Amino acid sequence: MGLIGGFCHLYIGQEAVVVGVSMAARPSDQTITSYRDHGHMLACGLDPKGVMAELTGRRGGLSKGKGGSMHMFSKEKNFYGGHGIVGAQVALGTGLAFANHYRENDSVSLTYFGDGAANQGQVYESFNMAELWKLPVIFIIENNRYAMGTSVARSSALTEFWKRGMAFNMPGEAVDGMDVRAVKAATERALEWCRSGQGPYILEMQTYRYRGHSMSDPAKYRSKEEVQKMREEHDPIEQVRARLLADGVSEDELKKIDGAVRTIVSEAAEFATQDPEPDPSELYTDILL
Secondary structure, three states: OOOOOOOOOOOEEEEEEEEHHHHOOOOOOOEEEEOOOOOHHHHHOOOOHHHHHHHOOOOOOOOOOOOOOOOOOEEEOOOOOOOOOOOOHHHHHHHHHHHHHHHHOOOEEEEEEEEEEEEEEEEEHHHHHHHOOOOOEEEEEEEEOOOOOOHHHOOOOOOOOHHHHHHOOEEEEEEEEEOOOHHHHHHHHHHHHHHHOOEEEEEEEEEOOOOOOOOOOOOOOOHHHHHHHHHHHOHHHHHHHHHHHHHHOOOHHHHHHHHHHHHHHHHHHHHHHHHOOOOHHHHOOOOOO
């Protein structure tokens, strides 16, 4: 409908990652991620109206309509962005972990980045510092296989990204990022490691995005058959649905959940279209000179 200006990076297909991690984390743990941040904000418990209003650049958005799709923040929920520069959040997330270590507050920095960002130099500087100082940070690599549009097989010499921590003596593991149970269990192990003072941990979430890199990407670098196969055999939401039905939950109960979700989405969309745009004076607030 043209209501969202600029880029918008969808999270469809990757939902099990942030949901599983959030189920294992504490409210005091910090979350920081890339520009594909909408799923993370919702999983952190932020108001969908505020998320949608930010997407459409409205006054009630979580960054007052000034951050847009890629730059949302919430101090209340310890959500530190939403960052548009590829890999930039990794060093910042390591800084959050340093603050936790310095304050001895038992919190862990949950630092998300993708397979494309995994080839950035600052990632390895962060790895080295985190392990050297035993910082409480979980580096969560959301490996959706195509970065901006190039298969990991064509862009990475080592495609098992969790093994990259071995050069710094950092433990890690690969996780089925399409199964929320596997994600939660792996995150619990990693959090226990970090909170016990043993330093950082890598979780490579093997996941898949159904849409292009952003709204301007037609995703012609992969076949429709590949996407359809992933949807049919590995969809994180449909897997949960199938397990619930097998456990005796009725179709009617699931329909009620679907209906409640549709209501939330509809109300958020309505709010975002009716909410006014920021006052021009907002151009001069929240600026560091």
